[in-house]
Amino acid sequence: MHCQELFKPDGRQLTLYSRAPITALAAAPSPFAEPLGANPHLRWHPLRGEWVTYAPYRQERTFLPPPQYNPLAATLDPLYPTELPRGDYDVAVFDNRFPALALEARAPPPLIVPTAAARGHCEVVVFTQDARASLGALGLEHIELLLQVWAARTARLAARAPVAYVLPFENRGAEVGVTLHHPHGQIYAYPFVPPVPRRMLEQERAFYEENGTALLVDLAQREVASGARLLYRGQHAVAFVPVCARYPYEVWVTPLAQVGQFAALTPPQRADLARALKTVLLKYEGLWQRPFPYLMAWYQAPTDGQPHPETQLHAQFLPPYRTRERLKYLAGTELAAGLFAMDALPEDKARELQQVAVSLEPP
Amino acid sequence: MHCQELFKPDGRQLTLYSRAPITALAAAPSPFAEPLGANPHLRWHPLRGEWVTYAPYRQERTFLPPPQYNPLAATLDPLYPTELPRGDYDVAVFDNRFPALALEARAPPPLIVPTAAARGHCEVVVFTQDARASLGALGLEHIELLLQVWAARTARLAARAPVAYVLPFENRGAEVGVTLHHPHGQIYAYPFVPPVPRRMLEQERAFYEENGTALLVDLAQREVASGARLLYRGQHAVAFVPVCARYPYEVWVTPLAQVGQFAALTPPQRADLARALKTVLLKYEGLWQRPFPYLMAWYQAPTDGQPHPETQLHAQFLPPYRTRERLKYLAGTELAAGLFAMDALPEDKARELQQVAVSLEPP
Numbered sequence: 001m002h003c004q005e006l007f008k009p010d011g012r013q014l015t016l017y018s019r020a021p022i023t024a025l026a027a028a029p030s031p032f033a034e035p036l037g038a039n040p041h042l043r044w045h046p047l048r049g050e051w052v053t054y055a056p057y058r059q060e061r062t063f064l065p066p067p068q069y070n071p072l073a074a075t076l077d078p079l080y081p082t083e084l085p086r087g088d089y090d091v092a093v094f095d096n097r098f099p100a101l102a103l104e105a106r107a108p109p110p111l112i113v114p115t116a117a118a119r120g121h122c123e124v125v126v127f128t129q130d131a132r133a134s135l136g137a138l139g140l141e142h143i144e145l146l147l148q149v150w151a152a153r154t155a156r157l158a159a160r161a162p163v164a165y166v167l168p169f170e171n172r173g174a175e176v177g178v179t180l181h182h183p184h185g186q187i188y189a190y191p192f193v194p195p196v197p198r199r200m201l202e203q204e205r206a207f208y209e210e211n212g213t214a215l216l217v218d219l220a221q222r223e224v225a226s227g228a229r230l231l232y233r234g235q236h237a238v239a240f241v242p243v244c245a246r247y248p249y250e251v252w253v254t255p256l257a258q259v260g261q262f263a264a265l266t267p268p269q270r271a272d273l274a275r276a277l278k279t280v281l282l283k284y285e286g287l288w289q290r291p292f293p294y295l296m297a298w299y300q301a302p303t304d305g306q307p308h309p310e311t312q313l314h315a316q317f318l319p320p321y322r323t324r325e326r327l328k329y330l331a332g333t334e335l336a337a338g339l340f341a342m343d344a345l346p347e348d349k350a351r352e353l354q355q356v357a358v359s360l361e362p363p
Numbered sequence: 364m365h366c367q368e369l370f371k372p373d374g375r376q377l378t379l380y381s382r383a384p385i386t387a388l389a390a391a392p393s394p395f396a397e398p399l400g401a402n403p404h405l406r407w408h409p410l411r412g413e414w415v416t417y418a419p420y421r422q423e424r425t426f427l428p429p430p431q432y433n434p435l436a437a438t439l440d441p442l443y444p445t446e447l448p449r450g451d452y453d454v455a456v457f458d459n460r461f462p463a464l465a466l467e468a469r470a471p472p473p474l475i476v477p478t479a480a481a482r483g484h485c486e487v488v489v490f491t492q493d494a495r496a497s498l499g500a501l502g503l504e505h506i507e508l509l510l511q512v513w514a515a516r517t518a519r520l521a522a523r524a525p526v527a528y529v530l531p532f533e534n535r536g537a538e539v540g541v542t543l544h545h546p547h548g549q550i551y552a553y554p555f556v557p558p559v560p561r562r563m564l565e566q567e568r569a570f571y572e573e574n575g576t577a578l579l580v581d582l583a584q585r586e587v588a589s590g591a592r593l594l595y596r597g598q599h600a601v602a603f604v605p606v607c608a609r610y611p612y613e614v615w616v617t618p619l620a621q622v623g624q625f626a627a628l629t630p631p632q633r634a635d636l637a638r639a640l641k642t643v644l645l646k647y648e649g650l651w652q653r654p655f656p657y658l659m660a661w662y663q664a665p666t667d668g669q670p671h672p673e674t675q676l677h678a679q680f681l682p683p684y685r686t687r688e689r690l691k692y693l694a695g696t697e698l699a700a701g702l703f704a705m706d707a708l709p710e711d712k713a714r715e716l717q718q719v720a721v722s723l724e725p726p
Contacts, residue, residue, distance in 0.1 A: 045607035046578055048559075049566045050701065052607050056708045100696060100704035112585040113606050169695035177692025188696055195701030196411075203412045215409055222475035243476050244408035244415050297699030318698060329540025330693065332532035333463060333551055335681060336660030338413065338558030341463035345419045 001148045004089075011035040012097065016089035017149050019141060023088055029081035031071055031097075038099050040118035041108035050195050053100045053118045072126050072182035084126060090142055091149050093187075096122035101188065103160060119162040119191045125149065127183040134183050134291065135170065136281025140361055143274040150187070150298065151262035157189040158303030165190040165197060165302050173293020175320045175327060185296070193302050200299065201311060208310030214258045216312035219243075221256075229350035232279040236272035239280045241350035246340040248322040248349050249287075249294075251280050254314035260301035261313055275360055280317065282358035294319040364511045367452075374398040375460065379452035380512050382504060386451055392444035394434055394460075401462050403481035404471035413558050416463045416481045435489050435545035447489060453505055454512050456550075459485035464551065466523060482525040482554045488512065490546040497546050497654065498533065499644025503724055506637040513550070513661065514625035520552040521666030528553045528560060528665050536656025538683045538690060548659070556665050563662065564674060571673030577621045579675035582606075584619075592713035595642040599635035602643045604713035609703035611685040611712050612650075612657075614643050617677035623664035624676055638723055643680065645721035657682040 002021050006014045006028035014028040040055040065071075065080050074086040084092050101120025108115045127135055127146060135143070154166040170185035171178045193201065207215035223240040224233055231251060232239035239253045253276045255269050265273065284292035295318040301308035322328040322344060333339050365384050369377045369391035377391040403418040428434075428443050437449040447455050464483025471478045490498055490509060498506070517529040533548035534541045556564065570578035586603040587596055594614060595602035602616045616639045618632050628636065647655035658681040664671035685691040685707060696702050 043607045045605075045609070046570070046582060047563045047566055049562060052609050052703045052705060054705045054708060056706065056711070100702075111606055112582070112589055165700075167695070167700055169699050171692075171694040176694055177690065178694075186695060188700065188702075190700065190702065194696075196699060197701075199412060199701075200410045203410055207409070219409060219475070226475055242408075243474055244406045246408070246415050295694060295698055297695060299699075316699070327540070329534075331534040331539055331541075331658060332530070332549060332660060333557075335658055336532050336559060336662075336679070337528075337530055337551065337553065338562075339463075339551075339553065340415045342415060342417045343419065345417060348419070 001145060001152070003152070006085075008083075008094070009033055010097075012095035014084070014092065014094040016085075016087060017091040017093070017145060017152075018089045019145055020088070025085050025087050027085070028094075029075045029078075029083070029085055031065070031081055031083065036097060037104075038102040039105050040100055040102055041105065042116040042118045043111060044114040044116075046113055051116070051192070055098065055100050055118070057098070070131055070180070070182055072124075072180065072184055073131050074129060083124070084129075090128065090145055092126040093123055093149065093153060094126075096124055096186070101190065103162065121157055121160065121163065121187075121189040123153070123187045125153070125168065125185045125187060127185065131182040134281070134285070135172075136278055136285055138183075138278075140271070140274050140278060143278055144270050147262060147265065147270050147274060151265070153187055154262055154300065154303065157187070158305075160189070162191040163189040163303055165193045166300070167194075167197070167297060169295065169297040171295055173291060173320075175293040176295055178293075197299055197302075201302070204310040204312070214310055214312045216252075216254060216314055217256070217258050220252075220254055224256075228347050231283060231350065231353055232276045234272040234275055236266075236269040237276040239276045241346045241353065243346055245346040245349070246342065247318045247320075248328060248342065248344040249284070249292075249317070249319040249353070250346075251317040251353070252314055253277050253280055253317075254312055258309060259313045260308040260311050262298075262300060265313070277315065278360060279358055282360075283353045283356040284317075284319070286356040286358060287353065288324050292319065293321070364508060364515070366515070369448075371446075371457070372396055373460075375458035377447070377455065377457040379448075379450060380454040380456070380508060380515075381452045382508055383451070388448050388450050390448070391457075392438045392441075392446070392448055394428070394444055394446065399460060400467075401465040402468050403463055403465055404468065405479040405481045406474060407477040407479075409476055414479070414555070418461065418463050418481070420461070433494055433543070433545055435487075435543065435547055436494050437492060446487070447492075453491065453508055455489040456486050456512065456516060457489075459487055459549070464553065466525065484520055484523065484526065484550075484552040486516070486550045488516070488531065488548045488550060490548065494545040497644070497648070498535075498548075498659075499641055499648055501546075501641075503634070503637050503641060506641055507633050510625060510628065510633050510637060514628070516550055517625055517663065517666065520550070521668075523552070525554040526552040526666055528556045529663070530557075530560070530660060532658065532660040534658055536654060536683075538656040539658055541656075560662055560665075564665070567673040567675070577673055577675045579615075579617060579677055580619070580621050583615075583617055587619075591710050594646060594713065594716055595639045597635040597638055599629075599632040600639040602639045604709045604716065606709055608709040608712070609705065610681045610683075611691060611705065611707040612647070612655075612680070612682040612716070613709075614680040614716070615677055616640050616643055616680075617675055621672060622676045623671040623674055625661075625663060628676070640678065641723060642721055645723075646716045646719040647680075647682070649719040649721060650716065651687050655682060656684070
């Protein structure tokens with residue numbers, strides 16, 4: 001993996017990644033000339049016992065781009081700079097202009113609940129220069145590079161004092177609120193382990209103390225043994241609709257052996273994880289022969305420098321559709337109570353996805 | 364409050380409620396002739412440490428109603444029975460035909476995670492016979508009656524052995540997945556305290572042990588003292604955008620004194636809570652001069668027969684819009700991490716709602 005670091009005129013960092021050496025670039029563009037001075041703050045939610053972050057500085061842009069302007073495409077017209085330069089890179093990462101968490105955030109004024117500076121970091125990961133591609137359409141080597149990029153970003157963010165947890169994710173499709181179709185994801189670096197991964201870690205710790213193995217490694221083995229919900233089974237990685245799916249087309253992708261974080265993947269594990277990931281994405285795309293929206297989140301160990309034999313690197317896909325025409329809305333019981341109600345059995349949805357034939361490049 | 368109980372031909376129960384005596388009805392209609400035998404089951408989600416419920420029996424209805432058929436309107440044509448009879452009632456409650464939890468559920472076969480019968484109960488609460496009304500358009504006495512109905516349903520459900528928690532809620536608007544516009548809500552009776560109220564109870568217990576008062580009573584007093592986010596302040600009840608709102612137009616409605624459940628409301632408290640509730644609903648409706656979608660959930664004490672001086676009956680409104688045109692999508696950080704990110708400050712959204720003038724009937 002090759003990379004080049006640059007700074008944008010407004011102070012944000014840009015890093016370009018490629019499988020081949022990158023021709024050095026002199027400067028990085030930005031649609032914005034001046035630093036924003038993002039200053040998000042946290043407020044404590046005493047009833048839920050969790051923080052909420054507030055970033056009330058999303059001001060109107062003064063910038064008026066042409067109709068086809070895509071901020072994630074390489075800059076063609078210097079009058080309308082995008083977020084990215086022209087160049088021979090495969091993946092690019094830059095600081096989010098409007099972050100929900102910022103390393104430079106300052107302590108907010110007191111309120112009737114505890115408050116704190118929302119320290120952390122938010123960045124955008126552009127998966128490819130091809131605006132019309134999708135993650136699943138990328139070659140296996142390109143997807144492997146992305147797994148390496150996530151490892152590199154995690155290591156870099158973990159080195160910043162306030163960062164406790166790094167979460168790469170992709171929101172895909174208008175149905176999940178994304179209007180920019182250029183393939184990209186985001187990385188959030190949190191100053192604490194946020195509620196969902198914290199809960200998972202508690203469950204994983206309890207399981208490890210009782211059984212001496214990682215909960216998800218154990219569950220993946222059971223899914224392989226059952227086979228009923230299996231979508232991919234390689235030498236090192238597996239993908240399945242989990243037996244306890246909360247979304248009709250929910251899928252998890254994980255190494256078979258215990259691996260706590262991206263950086264701990266061996267090259268064969270990374271290669272097989274890329275195959276598992278691409279298989280799932282192609283099945284999604286093939287299911288209704290149209291782009292398939294989802295939230296994809298990659299969970300890994302906290303960045304506390306401790307060993308985490310109890311936890312398992314894995315992706316969870318949470319797609320919003322429950323049938324070709326119908327969205328699954330999170331409503332009363334899901335949002336207000338936290339008990340997810342499913343009309344579909346995971347076995348039936350897995351069968352639909354199992355029946356979508358996909359072909360990968362030979363290993 | 365007057366009520367009449369009836370059974371539908373398919374075995375489901377219907378209860379009619381009115382402020383005035385109800386002329387006795389001989390029979391209750393149903394769009395369905397035969398019992399469904401709903402048999403939902405629970406599966407344990409080991410990573411999240413929570414149950415998920417599966418109700419895979421939503422079969423296609425064989426029933427072909429006329430285009431204007433509204434299953435929540437009173438039956439006009441006996442060839443096309445609805446869920447409700449003609450009669451002089453104000454509010455009606457009937458068993459959900461397709462429940463996510465059912466008292467008669469049987470133990471499911473074993474799987475690779477623990478499973479259990481999804482015992483519990485789901486019912487539909489029709490707020491009024493007027494299909495074109497809305498909760499906020501109902502008179503104060505009608506809303507008070509609804510608060511009494513919620514108390515009566517809670518008491519009735521609490522008497523069933525498996526029930527541990529009763530949650531009345533309303534999903535309103537196509538934006539939250541509701542296609543039936545006749546004003547109605549639902550009640551879920553859970554066989555355990557579900558994750559969201561369980562977490563709240565833990566926080567409330569810890570606060571009570573430390574301070575000897577209910578957390579939300581304390582917070583409501585601080586909201587009243589601050590005034591910045593206040594929408595209604597009566598003698599017994601209050602409504603405000605909470606300082607820690609997770610949704611731009613989130614509002615909480617609660618009595619000022621500690622009240623654990625609907626049944627414990629005094630008549631003056633109930634009357635003022637109705638005024639607070641109607642005020643919020645009229646402000647929502649007035650904000651953009653159009654129906655305002657939301658999820659409204661009413662939290663109360665678990666139905667364990669124990670005193671709960673730590674917890675507070677209250678409604679949380681979670682509206683899906685963040686501006687007049689834009690929905691707030693729950694995406695990566697909210698769904699995958701559990702850290703809610705807000706672009707809007709609660710103070711600014713409260714100001715918008717404060718500026719909507721509403722007029723109630725004089726107290």
